[in-house]
Amino acid sequence: xxxxxxxxxxxxxxxxxxxxxxxxxxxxxxxxxxxxxxxxxxxxxxxxxxxxxxxxxxxxxxxxxxxxxxxxxxxxxxxxxxxxxxxxxxxxxxxxxxxxxxxxxxxxxxxxxxxxxxxxxxxxxxxxxxxxxxxxxxxxxxxxxxxxxxxxxxxxxxxxxxxxxxxxxxxxxxxxxxxxxxxxxxxxxxxxxxxxxxxxxxxxxxxxxxxxxxxxxxxxxxxxxxxxxxxxxxxxxxxxxxxxxxxxxxxxxxxxxxxxxxxxxxxxxxxxxxxxxxxxxxxxxxxxxxxxxxxxxxxxxxxxxxxxxxxxxxxxxxxxxxxxxxxxxxxxxxxxxxxxxxxxxxxxxxxxxxxxxxxxxxxxxxxxxxxxxxxxxxxxxxxxxxxxxxxxxxxxxxxxxxxxxxxxxxxxxxxxxxxxxxxxxxxxxxxxxxxxxxxxxxxxxxxxxxxxxxxxxxxxxx
Amino acid sequence: xxxxxxxxxxxxxxxxxxxxxxxxxxxxxxxxxxxxxxxxxxxxxxxxxxxxxxxxxxxxxxxxxxxxxxxxxxxxxxxxxxxxxxxxxxxxxxxxxxxxxxxxxxxxxxxxxxxxxxxxxxxxxxxxxxxxxxxxxxxxxxxxxxxxxxxxxxxxxxxxxxxxxxxxxxxxxxxxxxxxxxxxxxxxxxxxxxxxxxxxxxxxxxxxxxxxxxxxxxxxxxxxxxxxxxxxxxxxxxxxxxxxxxxxxxxxxxxxxxxxxxxxxxxxxxxxxxxxxxxxxxxxxxxxxxxxxxxxxxx
Amino acid sequence: xxxxxxxxxxxxxxxxxxxxxxxxxxxxxxxxxxxxxxxxxxxxxxxxxxxxxxxxxxxxxxxxxxxxxxxxxxxxxxxxxxxxxxxxxxxxxxxxxxxxxxxxxxxxxxxxxxxxxxxxxxxxxxxxxxxxxxxxxxxxxxxxxxxxxxxxxxxxxxxxxxxxxxxxxxxxxxxxxxxxxxxxxxxxxxxxxxxxxxxxxxxxxxxxxxxxxxxxxxxxxxxxx
Ligand code: HEM
Ligand code: HEM
Ligand code: SF4
Ligand code: SF4
Ligand code: SF4
Numbered sequence: 001x002x003x004x005x006x007x008x009x010x011x012x013x014x015x016x017x018x019x020x021x022x023x024x025x026x027x028x029x030x031x032x033x034x035x036x037x038x039x040x041x042x043x044x045x046x047x048x049x050x051x052x053x054x055x056x057x058x059x060x061x062x063x064x065x066x067x068x069x070x071x072x073x074x075x076x077x078x079x080x081x082x083x084x085x086x087x088x089x090x091x092x093x094x095x096x097x098x099x100x101x102x103x104x105x106x107x108x109x110x111x112x113x114x115x116x117x118x119x120x121x122x123x124x125x126x127x128x129x130x131x132x133x134x135x136x137x138x139x140x141x142x143x144x145x146x147x148x149x150x151x152x153x154x155x156x157x158x159x160x161x162x163x164x165x166x167x168x169x170x171x172x173x174x175x176x177x178x179x180x181x182x183x184x185x186x187x188x189x190x191x192x193x194x195x196x197x198x199x200x201x202x203x204x205x206x207x208x209x210x211x212x213x214x215x216x217x218x219x220x221x222x223x224x225x226x227x228x229x230x231x232x233x234x235x236x237x238x239x240x241x242x243x244x245x246x247x248x249x250x251x252x253x254x255x256x257x258x259x260x261x262x263x264x265x266x267x268x269x270x271x272x273x274x275x276x277x278x279x280x281x282x283x284x285x286x287x288x289x290x291x292x293x294x295x296x297x298x299x300x301x302x303x304x305x306x307x308x309x310x311x312x313x314x315x316x317x318x319x320x321x322x323x324x325x326x327x328x329x330x331x332x333x334x335x336x337x338x339x340x341x342x343x344x345x346x347x348x349x350x351x352x353x354x355x356x357x358x359x360x361x362x363x364x365x366x367x368x369x370x371x372x373x374x375x376x377x378x379x380x381x382x383x384x385x386x387x388x389x390x391x392x393x394x395x396x397x398x399x400x401x402x403x404x405x406x407x408x409x410x411x412x413x414x415x416x417x418x419x420x421x422x423x424x425x426x427x428x429x430x431x432x433x434x435x436x437x438x439x440x441x442x443x444x445x446x447x448x449x450x451x452x453x454x455x456x457x458x459x460x461x462x
Numbered sequence: 463x464x465x466x467x468x469x470x471x472x473x474x475x476x477x478x479x480x481x482x483x484x485x486x487x488x489x490x491x492x493x494x495x496x497x498x499x500x501x502x503x504x505x506x507x508x509x510x511x512x513x514x515x516x517x518x519x520x521x522x523x524x525x526x527x528x529x530x531x532x533x534x535x536x537x538x539x540x541x542x543x544x545x546x547x548x549x550x551x552x553x554x555x556x557x558x559x560x561x562x563x564x565x566x567x568x569x570x571x572x573x574x575x576x577x578x579x580x581x582x583x584x585x586x587x588x589x590x591x592x593x594x595x596x597x598x599x600x601x602x603x604x605x606x607x608x609x610x611x612x613x614x615x616x617x618x619x620x621x622x623x624x625x626x627x628x629x630x631x632x633x634x635x636x637x638x639x640x641x642x643x644x645x646x647x648x649x650x651x652x653x654x655x656x657x658x659x660x661x662x663x664x665x666x667x668x669x670x671x672x673x674x675x676x677x678x679x680x681x682x683x684x685x686x687x688x689x690x691x692x693x694x695x696x697x698x699x700x701x702x703x704x705x706x707x708x709x710x711x712x713x714x715x716x717x718x719x720x721x722x723x724x725x726x727x728x729x730x731x732x733x734x735x736x737x738x739x740x741x742x743x744x745x746x747x748x749x750x751x752x753x754x755x756x757x758x759x760x761x
Numbered sequence: 762x763x764x765x766x767x768x769x770x771x772x773x774x775x776x777x778x779x780x781x782x783x784x785x786x787x788x789x790x791x792x793x794x795x796x797x798x799x800x801x802x803x804x805x806x807x808x809x810x811x812x813x814x815x816x817x818x819x820x821x822x823x824x825x826x827x828x829x830x831x832x833x834x835x836x837x838x839x840x841x842x843x844x845x846x847x848x849x850x851x852x853x854x855x856x857x858x859x860x861x862x863x864x865x866x867x868x869x870x871x872x873x874x875x876x877x878x879x880x881x882x883x884x885x886x887x888x889x890x891x892x893x894x895x896x897x898x899x900x901x902x903x904x905x906x907x908x909x910x911x912x913x914x915x916x917x918x919x920x921x922x923x924x925x926x927x928x929x930x931x932x933x934x935x936x937x938x939x940x941x942x943x944x945x946x947x948x949x950x951x952x953x954x955x956x957x958x959x960x961x962x963x964x965x966x967x968x969x970x971x972x973x974x975x976x977x978x979x980x981x982x983x984x985x986x
Contacts, residue, residue, distance in 0.1 A: 053794050058960055066900065067893075086903065129827065129828065133957065133961055189563075219556050300796065
């Protein structure tokens with residue numbers, strides 16, 4: 001039985017397919033079937049020849065095997081400095097081997113490669129900063145994931161996640177109608193406290209088009225209301241698209257490049273339809289990476305830029321606070337030690353370190369903000385990036401991965417962690433659950449709403 | 463009156479008192495009862511894994527599991543369920559308050575019944591990150607009256623015959639009064655309108671003299687008459703009183719004095735209780751202490 | 762023998778090395794793909810060049826990057842070896858004379874003491890590079906025979922050159938050996954990992970362009986290498 005009922009080389013692209021795959025509890029049968037899955041070596045080799053060009057080949061070739069990248073990888077550090085966790089070793093023994101053998105690898109090898117690709121690398125790209133040759137192992141793992149996905153060797157949850165994007169243009173089974181309904185519902189709920197609060201749907205030519213993470217719609221809709229409140233308070237002319245509102249991409253974690261393209265094009269179509277001046281995405285790291293940083297390339301945009309200027313939520317917040325569009329009541333600033341999680345996806349990968357620090361300056365009483373060490377683009381991954389958070393099969397490994405962030409947070413002495421990234425937020429929540437270090441964590445929106453200095457004309461009457 | 467009731471339950475002992483009330487009302491007034499259980503909070507990022515509030519285990523939520531939980535609830539409430547009761551069971555995943563509100567939006571019930579600590583025995587780390595309790599959030603945002611049963615003493619066996627309506631003369635109280643009247647008329651109850659004069663120095667900023675207190679009591683009594691007197695005449699039995707003290711204590715005392723089997727109050731959405739106090743506002747305090755079910759009205 | 766080595770063989774070695782390097786350099790850049798690499802190289806040339814230059818020069822400065830600073834041991838060994846390996850072939854007195862005679866290009870020559878120092882530093886550093894490979898588990902696990910072979914042919918010209926220099930044993934034997942090893946090294950450059958001699962610049966430039974264009978450069982953030 002080479003192609004399984006659940007585990008096969010075909011992406012899921014129907015709602016029934018997703019339901020069916022979901023019915024296989026924990027992917028038990030899926031992983032059983034994976035043991036029988038054949039490797040299509042010809043396809044693998046042909047794909048490599050077409051897509052593995054000089055950059056990656058040169059990286060693999062000139063790697064000095066010097067091990068300078070070892071210490072840079074948090075997974076190496078927290079796994080007892082196991083030499084098998086050295087970034088260069090991880091990639092040479094997987095992608096390197098596949099290429100060396102011209103794709104002629106067996107099932108057991110592919111399953112091993114899958115484990116390495118999804119449980120020994122979060123694609124945080126930190127090692128790339130420490131390699132003298134400029135070899136970015138995280139990028140190569142991203143590429144390897146694509147090869148593995150094509151052959152059907154992908155963790156169950158991510159196959160589902162990529163399928164969701166194909167079917168719903170969202171990472172979860174949230175339809176366009178659900179999105180608009182939920183947003184409107186939440187705004188209605190908050191309207192009493194914030195008179196005049198609305199959610200302008202599909203307004204053309206607005207200054208801002210806002211996009212979100214489907215999880216907010218499904219489980220944390222307060223986040224939508226909070227976004228609306230802050231735009232409202234800042235007096236922004238904003239809108240949300242009724243279609244193309246999902247900024248995230250589990251397809252990117254899964255290595256399903258075709259789904260990545262489908263997903264990001266749905267957002268770009270919204271931009272082209274509504275012609276906003278700017279697009280702003282929610283407090284999510286990988287969503288920004290998928291839609292703003294990598295997305296243009298999947299969509300084939302030669303200038304590497306989205307159709308309209310697209311910025312991360314923290315950039316907008318910093319701008320709104322710096323220009324006084326949003327005012328903070330100084331007496332309500334945070335007056336306890338607080339630290340900040342730098343999300344790899346927009347700090348290391350787009351250099352937005354200043355924006356979050358500007359925000360901290362506005363919302364934290366001087367002297368109470370403690371940086372993690374290291375920080376900014378040298379910060380460590382939260383431990384749950386690249387899809388790691390959601391993969392049941394590798395939960396144990398993920399929990400070990402959290403240790404680095406736990407120790408970094410403990411070293412700051414802060415009990416409050418601001419994490420403007422969904423994935424980081426999740427990982428930090430999980431690390432509290434797992435290690436019970438007595439911290440609280442939060443996105444920026446709720447924290448800022450509580451300390452706003454609301455102009456009189458926007459206050460509720462009474 | 464109560465055609466559709468949404469009963470939000472943890473399906474554990476914590477909701478038992480609320481269950482008794484919910485099933486009683488449903489049976490007495492032939493309501494369609496929706497038994498709604500939020501089985502747990504999503505965990506593990508985007509995956510299907512949920513921490514079950516009852517078993518505290520991480521589970522994969524799929525059709526089988528949902529069916530199993532459904533069955534479990536049926537067994538738990540077996541003694542109440544028979545063919546004369548129109549009930550449905552729904553199970554959802556998410557943060558309890560949000561999912562209860564979502565269900566309420568879908569079903570538009572006439573009443574939400576909720577146990578005082580529904581969902582709050584969920585000791586996961588979620589609690590620390592989400593401000594306020596399930597109860598506070600539901601009471602604040604619900605479009606329909608929310609009936610809360612917190613203490614065992616607060617559950618009742620018979621029908622409703624004695625209603626205490628606590629007013630603070632606000633706009634929302636006006637709505638709460640309309641609702642209280644509707645209930646009283648439909649169920650032929652006695653109604654006791656009550657206002658508690660807040661004399662704690664914390665609120666006024668200073669101690670009131672006894673003369674001042676009595677002066678204010680007279681004013682309040684006059685206000686009650688003016689506001690509610692005419693309409694109260696539609697009922698066969700009613701009374702009006704003003705007591706002074708700490709409002710929530712007085713209301714609870716008053717309700718006990720009147721053998722109330724239902725307390726109706728307005729919920730002040732604006733004055734969101736400060737986050738540090740778990741049960742901060744007046745209504746919340748009453749809920750915690752009252753010896754009978756409390757209905758909080760917001761909109 | 763000497764004539765052969767300094768004649769035909771020298772020309773062959775030099776030719777193979779230079780043509781090989783050039784060909785591979787061109788192949789490298791032709792093999793870059795804006796879409797597969799996800800870097801819009803040609804759309805933003807200025808940002809790209811800025812990023813590339815920073816990415817290279819920061820790493821050429823001893824202790825100029827976090828990477829070098831956090832790992833001082835290998836940093837010292839690396840620069841100890843590489844300064845000699847890069848400067849000596851061009852600027853050693855014996856070499857400048859030879860190059861002047863053969864190619865007609867004259868480089869300034871290094872002072873003999875400095876040259877000796879660099880040569881010794883290179884040999885000693887190379888020894889530590891080998892030692893690292895044998896001792897550190899995170900390096901040992903990746904080390905292949907090729908890595909030792911590369912080190913061997915990289916050290917050989919130094920070792921033989923020094924033997925000739927101090928006339929230990931037969932001078933002309935060691936000199937011939939030296940020239941032979943040097944030529945072997947030249948030939949090995951385009952075909953082995955030694956291609957890093959020039960591909961280092963290509964690879965660093967590529968990552969630099971990535972950061973300069975897509976990963977923050979165009980947002981005004983310079984990568985803190
Ligand atoms: C401008 C020219 C060069 C640059 C930028 C350069 C750069 C590098 C880098 C970045 C490494 C890897 C880091 C490390 O091992 O510490 C390396 C390793 C190495 N290089 Fe070079 N290199 C250059 C020229 C040379 C030359 C001319 C030789 C030979 C004579 C050479 C021989 C080696 C060897 C043997 C290693 C491996 C070291 C080890 O085993 O750890 N390199 N080089
Ligand atoms: C390929 C052609 C080469 C030729 C024809 C050549 C020739 C020479 C000559 C004539 C000497 C002088 C020996 C003396 O002191 O009398 C010398 C010394 C030396 N060469 Fe080369 N060489 C070549 C390649 C290399 C390479 C590739 C390296 C190193 C990467 C190298 C490193 C040295 C060293 C370290 C010395 C001794 C320096 C000292 O301490 O004086 N040579 N070479
Ligand atoms: S630091 Fe770079 S060259 Fe050295 S082993 Fe790691 S990837 Fe290879
Ligand atoms: S990208 Fe991050 S997780 Fe992956 S090998 Fe490099 S440092 Fe480790
Ligand atoms: S979850 Fe946050 S810290 Fe972790 S890899 Fe993603 S962006 Fe980086």
